[in-house]
Every structure is written in C-alpha cells, then in structure tokens.
Amino acid sequence: MTQQVLAERFEQDAGPIAPRAHGTDWKIEAKRVAKIYPKPGSRSTKDATAVLDGFDLQIKSGEFLSLLGPSGCGKSTFLNILAGLETHNGGAVLVDGKRVEGVNKNVGVVFQGYALFPWLTAQKNVEVGLKIRGVPKAERRARAAKVLKTVGLEAAANRLPHQLSGGMRQRVAIARVLAYEPDILVFDEPFAALDAQTREFLQGELLRIWESGDTKKTILFVTHSIDEAIFLSDRIAVMTRAPGKVKTLFDIELPRPRDSDSRNSEEFAHIRSRVARVLEEEVHIGNDDH
Numbered sequence: 001m002t003q004q005v006l007a008e009r010f011e012q013d014a015g016p017i018a019p020r021a022h023g024t025d026w027k028i029e030a031k032r033v034a035k036i037y038p039k040p041g042s043r044s045t046k047d048a049t050a051v052l053d054g055f056d057l058q059i060k061s062g063e064f065l066s067l068l069g070p071s072g073c074g075k076s077t078f079l080n081i082l083a084g085l086e087t088h089n090g091g092a093v094l095v096d097g098k099r100v101e102g103v104n105k106n107v108g109v110v111f112q113g114y115a116l117f118p119w120l121t122a123q124k125n126v127e128v129g130l131k132i133r134g135v136p137k138a139e140r141r142a143r144a145a146k147v148l149k150t151v152g153l154e155a156a157a158n159r160l161p162h163q164l165s166g167g168m169r170q171r172v173a174i175a176r177v178l179a180y181e182p183d184i185l186v187f188d189e190p191f192a193a194l195d196a197q198t199r200e201f202l203q204g205e206l207l208r209i210w211e212s213g214d215t216k217k218t219i220l221f222v223t224h225s226i227d228e229a230i231f232l233s234d235r236i237a238v239m240t241r242a243p244g245k246v247k248t249l250f251d252i253e254l255p256r257p258r259d260s261d262s263r264n265s266e267e268f269a270h271i272r273s274r275v276a277r278v279l280e281e282e283v284h285i286g287n288d289d290h
C-alpha cells in the first residue's frame with residue numbers, strides 16, 4: 001500500500017473532540033490513532049508500513065496500565081507519540097482533554113537503557129535534567145536529593161554510574177524523571193536488561209514509589225513480560241500484531257499492596273493463562289503470515 005493511500009485512509013480522523021462527559025476522568029485518551037513509517041531501507045515515499053491503525057485507549061488519572069503485544073506491534077511508537085517525541089498520521093492523542101502537540105513536559109519517559117552521563121554522580125545526573133529546564137541551583141539540589149531518597153539511593157548520591165549496579169542505575173534514571181514532577185510516567189521495557197531477581201525487586205520498588213506519592217501518577221508501562229504486567233498493573237491492554245490496536249483489556253483485581261504472595265496466588269496464575277492465550281493468538285497469526 002502506498003504512503004498516500006494509507007495517509008488518505010487515516011484521514012478519517014478521530015472526529016471532533018467532544019467535551020468530556022461529566023464524571024469521566026480520562027487522563028489519557030487515544031482515539032483511532034494511526035501511524036505509518038516509510039519501509040525500512042526504502043527511500044521511496046511510495047512504500048509504507050502501517051504500524052498503528054485504529055488504536056483506541058483510555059487511561060484514568062492515577063491508573064497503572066501496561067501494554068503487552070507482539071514484537072513490532074507499535075507499543076514504543078504509541079508511547080513516543082504520547083510523549084510528543086513522535087508524530088502520528090491520523091486520530092488524536094489527548095492528555096487532560098487537550099491534544100498532544102510537540103514534546104509533552106507533563107510526561108516523563110524511562111527507557112530500557114539508563115542513558116546516564118558516566119562522568120556525573122547520581123546526584124548530578126538527576127540535577128542535569130532540571131538544569132536544562134531552568135530550575136535554580138538550590139532547588140535542583142533539594143529536588144535531586146529528595147527523589148534519590150524516594151528511590152532508596154540517598155547513600156549512593158555521590159557515586160558515579162560505573163560504581164552502581166544495573167538496578168541502581170535504573171533507579172537513578174527513574175529518579176531523574178521523578179524530579180521533573182510529571183503527572184504521567186511512561187516506561188519502555190525499563191527492567192528488560194536486568195537479572196530476574198533485580199527485576200522483581202525493582203517492580204516492588206516501582207509500586208512502592210507510585211503508591212507513596214501524595215497524588216498517584218498515571219503510568220503507562222510497556223513490557224514483554226506477562227508476569228511483570230500482572231504484578232504491576234490495574235489494567236493490561238493486549239495489542240494485535242501490526243498494524244497495532246488494542247485487542248483486549250484485562251482488569252487486574254489482585255489486592256494491593258502486592259508482594260511475593262500475590263505472584264504465587266491462584267488468581268495470578270488464572271489471569272496469566274487468560275492473558276497468555278490472547279497474546280499467543282496474535283503471535284501465532286503473525287507467524288502464520290510468513
């Protein structure tokens with residue numbers, strides 16, 4: 001399909017943005033979002049790949065929602081569109097009822113790589129982002145110290161990244177984003193590179209941090225791990241293969257606070273098998289295409 005044909009198809013927009021009905025509290029709304037990329041390696045604008053098509057999702061304020069889906073279904077693409085780091089070709093993404101246009105400072109992004117400056121201490125790595133945002137020096141110091149304490153790293157504030165474990169580095173990366181005080185946090189497979197034990201520890205830490213705030217932040221978490229998604233989330237959205245859209249939403253009604261008993265519960269195993277079935281269907285259909 002040519003890029004133009006795809007673009008025309010996606011012109012069927014999200015429709016007018018109606019005022020929100022009384023009582024609804026969507027922090028994030030994605031309406032019929034579409035994204036096309038030129039084919040990798042192709043210089044021709046005629047070749048295009050639809051990555052997202054008809055992607056609909058609503059997330060409540062203070063909700064923890066995980067996105068699961070086959071590789072390449074557009075999870076990171078949606079996350080980047082929400083953060084304003086990537087454009088889209090159709091539909092609309094709204095935060096607090098307003099269209100996302102350009103980089104959204106209300107969205108903090110934590111990626112898999114820690115992206116820390118190796119020559120700066122943990123404290124300075126957190127401060128540097130605030131400096132770029134024009135926060136005065138004394139406030140930078142205070143905010144960095146506070147968020148390092150929140151992530152349990154106050155004793156490591158003066159260490160350089162190479163003096164920290166992988167898990168500690170990822171906590172510095174989380175602290176750096178928390179320091180901006182965004183309403184929304186998005187995570188793109190943040191724990192994928194860590195060993196299983198550290199990963200489970202950080203999942204618990206992330207819930208502790210999320211639950212300890214005065215106001216719970218809204219979290220969108222991209223992962224490949226069904227167990228991680230269940231342990232963390234209020235809801236899981238499973239996507240179709242590309243062009244991706246939300247296929248099934250699961251409510252995760254495990255009681256909070258969650259701990260290792262939650263992971264070993266019958267309810268957890270039951271949800272895992274339901275989510276796995278839906279996800280496997282998509283992966284199998286994708287494989288049958290080849």
Ligand SMILES: Nc1ncnc2c1ncn2[C@@H]1O[C@H](COP(=O)(O)OP(=O)(O)OP(=O)(O)O)[C@@H](O)[C@H]1O
Pocket residue numbers: 037038039040051069070071072073074075076077078242
């Ligand atoms: N800048 C880009 N230019 C061209 N194609 C891209 C670009 N970014 C992503 N893509 C393609 O879009 C598709 C979706 O990518 P995306 O990273 O959003 O998927 P994903 O679901 O996060 O995948 P994974 O689970 O493997 O990380 C992939 O086929 C990818 O190659």
